[in-house]
Each structure stands twice: as structure tokens, then as C-alpha cells.
Amino acid sequence: MTLRIRKNKSVGKNAIIECDKRQIATKKIAIKCGFEYQGPEVFKFNN
Numbered sequence: 001m002t003l004r005i006r007k008n009k010s011v012g013k014n015a016i017i018e019c020d021k022r023q024i025a026t027k028k029i030a031i032k033c034g035f036e037y038q039g040p041e042v043f044k045f046n047n
Contacts, residue, residue, distance in 0.1 A: 015035075
């Protein structure tokens with residue numbers, strides 16, 4: 001999942017990933033990589 005998050009981040013602004021809300025580690029990694037929580041299981045990258 002970490003690789004997928006980083007790959008989506010490289011796409012640039014407005015990249016969106018879906019995460020299983022039960023996976024706390026995935027949520028932390030997404031936020032650490034610059035994604036912002038946008039609602040149930042969706043994170044959007046804000047560049």
C-alpha cells in the first residue's frame with residue numbers, strides 16, 4: 001500500500017486514494033505523504 005500511495009502522490013495535485021478505514025497504518029501513511037482525509041475511506045493529495 002505504501003508504494004501505491006507514493007505512486008499516486010507522484011501523479012500530482014488532485015490524486016485520490018481509497019483506504020480501508022480499519023487500517024490505521026494506511027491512514028497514517030497517507031496523511032504523512034500529504035494526503036488529506038476527504039470523507040469515508042477517501043484521501044485527496046493537496047500539493
